[in-house]
Amino acid sequence: MSNDEKKWSDSKDDVTSYYLFNQGTNYDSYMTMGCKKDDDGYNFTVWAPNAKEVYLVGDFNKWAELDRMEKVEQTGIFKLKDSRPKKGDCYKYKIVQEDGTVAYKIDPYAYEFEVRPNDASIVRDLPDKKWKDGLWMANRKRLERYNRPLNIYEVHMSSWKQHDDGTWFTIGELKEDLIPYVKKMGYTHIEFMPLMEHPLDASWGYQATGFYGVSSKYGTMEELQDFVESAHQENIGVIMDWVPGHFNRNDYGLAYYDGTPQFEYSDPNQANNNRWGTLNFDLGKNQVRSYLISNALFWLEQFHLDGLRVDAVSNMLYLDYDIGPWTPNDEGTNVNKAGVEFIQLMNKVIFERHPDTLMMAEESTAWPKVTHPVHEGGLGFNYKWNMGWMNDTLRFFEMDPLLRKNHFNLITFSFMYTFNENYILPFSHDEVVHGKKSMMHKMHGDRYNQFAGLRTIESYRMMHPGKKLQFMGAEFGQFLEWRFQEGLAWDNLDDSMNANHLAFTRKLNEFYKQHRALWEVDHQFEGTEILDADNEEETTLFFIRKGKKPRDFLIVLCNFVPVERKNIKVGVPYKGQYEEVWNTEWSSLGGTWTKPQGILKTTEEVVHGKTYAIEALLPALSVVVLRPKRIYGVANKKG
Template identity: 40%
Template sequence: MTDLHPDAVLSLIEGRHGDPFSILGPHLIHGQQVVRTFMPGASAVTLMSADAAARMELIHPAGLFAGATGVGPYRLRVDWNGTVEEAEDPYSFGALLGELDVHLLREGRHQDIGRCLGAHPMVVENVPGVRFAVWAPNARRVSVVGDYNAWDGRRHPMRLRHDAGVWELFIPRLRPGAVYKYELLDAQGHLLPMKADPVAWQAEPSPATGSVVADTARFVPPRALAGSGDLTNHPVAVYEVHARSWLRGDDDRVLGWEELGDKLIPYVKGMGFTHIEFLPVMAHPFGGSWGYQPLGQFAPQGSLGPPEHFARLVERCHDAGLGVILDWVPAHFPTDAHGLARFDGTALYEHADPREGFHQDWNTLIYNLGRVEVRNFLIGSALHWLEHYGVDALRVDAVASMLYRDYSRSHGEWVPNIHGGRENLESIAFLRELSEVIEARCPGKLLIAEESTAFPGVTRKARDGGLGFDFKWNMGWMNDTLRYMEHDPVYRRWDHGLMTFGLVYAFSEKFMLPISHDEVVHGKGSLPGKMPGDEWQRFANLRAYLGFMWTQPGKKLLFMGCEFAQLREWNHDRSLDWHLLDEPRHSGVQRMVRDLNRLYRAKPALHALDCDPAGFRWVVMDDADNSVFAWLRYGPGQSEPVLVVCNFTPVVRHGYKIGVPSGGTWQEIFNSDAGIYGGANVGNGGFAYADARPSHGFNASVALTLPPLATLIFDRA
């Protein structure tokens, strides 16, 4: 029983041995089965077989015990100086990951990596417990640590599956809810900071940084959203939400997923939005990053409740007819020592060269998408949220930073690609692979790009040479139109083209028009705060602008609080200012957004051809002196169009002549200057009559009263 090399014993008890199964567990020695176990601090260990109990011999004072038993199952009864525990021996179980799993992991093609790696409760040889698996190919030793082994990395060192660089271990009798981390020795034998599990399904609430064993075996994906699929020709009005600050409870308490759902879902449904988009819900160590520096790419943020509560929130959204979009960050990750940074002592997930691997703007590390294992990890994360949590779309953050190697870098601070160019070929290949995998495995699920450059083909299929996204945020439209609105109306004539330029390229991609959280943070103020003039004019400008946005080609996105004109800049540590709804000018904006959503969904002309140039025609685009714009939106087939007119000056214009495609009565179905919205009730009394006087290339025209700083919508009565 003591037939061990002293160096091997010393390596084991010092926590340096990379192959614990070669020493521990059952071994056949001279025809007899001998069991060894390392229990530092134990006063006695008894070997329990089906028909016998034998006290094991202490063969090293550090806590190495050995004993003989017959071939077959056995248990270890450990006396911790008066406290007795009994369980099966982790080192009596064979390799658990199948050869196919190992092969797919090595090739970077394991699309269910969330079920393969991480911590998973399961029954092995009729014994319940938890199987752990983690990728760390350059580590000398990896151990599971937690309260169950006093955070002692010598107690549960793992087995290395050399072909894939993956370490695994089954710990019998461990249950869901256990907190754990990994302890690693690098190749030089240096002890690294304890690491959270990159593929954990559950994380401790911050500021704690441990991973939690989730009950993955019993996890049931939420019910799907009815009618999900290609939304190109459907209304998409997205309400963007930061879960921790949408609404707080008493004493500024953060609402958990269940309580948040009780209030958020009926509100969003009642406002007429089609989707809720959450800022990243993935576990992140710093709340001030709003989730855009995540570490837990498979775990919802622990401070809002367990994973099953978030899954239930998704299902409740689906039951209410609301789609769920998650912001997802494959571009970079934080440098926290407990996270992915130099995970096994090497630049494993990130690039080694800081010119490729360090993001100067955000002080983060950039994923090395040239490694098949890293691409596999991220694609597995995307599939995890789409399949296991049933979310309907991922909005991919910071795509522009992924596409170009010189993004936000000066000359000499970046490494050209293999052709000497600036394009990041590895990231481009990754995004195409991501879109193709999702299209194949998750039909009907969508990818949305936050991409601010003119990179071609973002929403073209990957098989046709594009990146494969379904929609792209139109950042140019947002920047141009907000810059126009910030001008005093007397100066708007000089920047008239800011409101029309977006239509030059509006159909080059499938666009979403975003007024996101980025427009109300970092000193940018609030949406009404951007508007010029006195209080009345600021609110009138805002109402006119939202009317303009809702009637332009492109799907819609609005950040929380903007729908009722929150006055202060968004603060992620405070609730929205819901008390403002007691004031008519704020409740009026909210009511207007609700009515715009109703019209947008009810009128095919306002959404069905959002991505088709046949759905839009300018009527008035060159009246810079009066800051008036007019256009027609067309639906499919021979349906009558909708006419939209915007007056971006505080001057009432009487008898303003606009050409229309047909004579007769045109009904005024929306007026942002309506009294119920906080306006002055200037308008056309609900309708206008078009006669046979040609104008603007049409055989008929209508003379309208244009309210000040207002948007009007007409359709044929």
């Protein structure tokens, strides 16, 4: 077959698609770029603007370098039609680069790749999925996301659970085990660490080569679609970590694709990511914007994902975020203007199409208005991980309890800024690796006090304003750090203390969902009232969480040291009776208390600025939660 026979004429839609791609506004570019099937063969389309020549090589032509692709005028795009390829064939593009060097590259838009260590792209088309999650998707559009429970279980797909011989669970096997587990535990969402193709397990998926392909180590597109559908049918959302800031620099991937800085910045100081050994996307280049925004929509639309957690946002915002030399912008500052513009455009486009999507920023600095709308000068995300709260809280709990009173601001400071953004409170994978210890191992004291500390820190997180995220393994108090090459230490559950902690986590998750005060007014001052944040000496913190109705409130009493506090006076908003509904020292939650404190009646005295008060007992190292049982002087209407 001659090259002429394999060419096809541009349709009007193709020409428009190429134009929009180069303008940076083709947000469905994966529908025309890459390998696409038609009635009598496959169309191959690749962007390589500075390549001298591009050839299609693969199983179907015995990897012979004879099938030269046609360059489409001044678009920088090469194309070829071939009737020989069939589903499952491997292929690459042979790129004769600007300086004459020959490189064999993957298809940036390929939907599937060979299982490592092989790395070729694989011929296939999009699945023709007939979705059966209509009720979930309709409710997602109907329900207000900010005043709903959001409690995320973060999962690394290949190390949540493994077979006895160390082999990974397939996505299909995970569907049968993980979804029922998450439902039983009471989480609202699963968040997967990156699922796209990546060559190095040790990168955990954050150094991708194939942005449009489900990693061959995990499974197929169809399996992932079925997983999400099954999760939705069980009222569980699915989120994925997505990395638009940088990419793997392996020679066969996107790196210097046509021999010049194509996907990466032309300035080496901006292109090289020294911290992670990767290359940074040129976020100011139109074609890169088309590629990345299309990619976000690809995962959201083709897999019905409920949101994306955008990794390393700070790396896109700052020119000097990396280690090593950096180049200031035209104003002499460290702001990456192209990165800011890209993020705003990305969020604007995504929310125009899918206003019910979760777009979460992993952003570790004090950049303002991360979760404010673009038209208000914000970045346009709707959630941000609260890294400051996470770091301060973990640092506090890792201290000797006798020293905590001298660092009490680590606990109280978050209340000064917690309503500046829509925050998620994460205890994530990054905090249980590289010698940082597991959550359980971070806790101070003997084994009993370590679990008491875990119950306290997790209860405090659940009562604190903000949505929630917990990394796998913490729910049962795994002692070892997370190891990406191994499954979780499920045999820990043979120990009664670990089994009790798993039951505690399940009950805590249910407690969270059952009490509207913990999620209905999460991001406004009106939802939280501080009673006492100044008792450094006793290291106790008292506050109220409120729902929309005046009677929907909880009084939260935190004791952060292993010293029992008796006859504690607590100011309350209404006269009447209060009851204990949560106490981390109840025996049913893993503690030693066999019965609650009973009904707590108010006395008329001014405490914490309130006219009425109750007297309570705070167990050592605990969180106690009270709710009104019978109160007077409160309106019955909605607040």
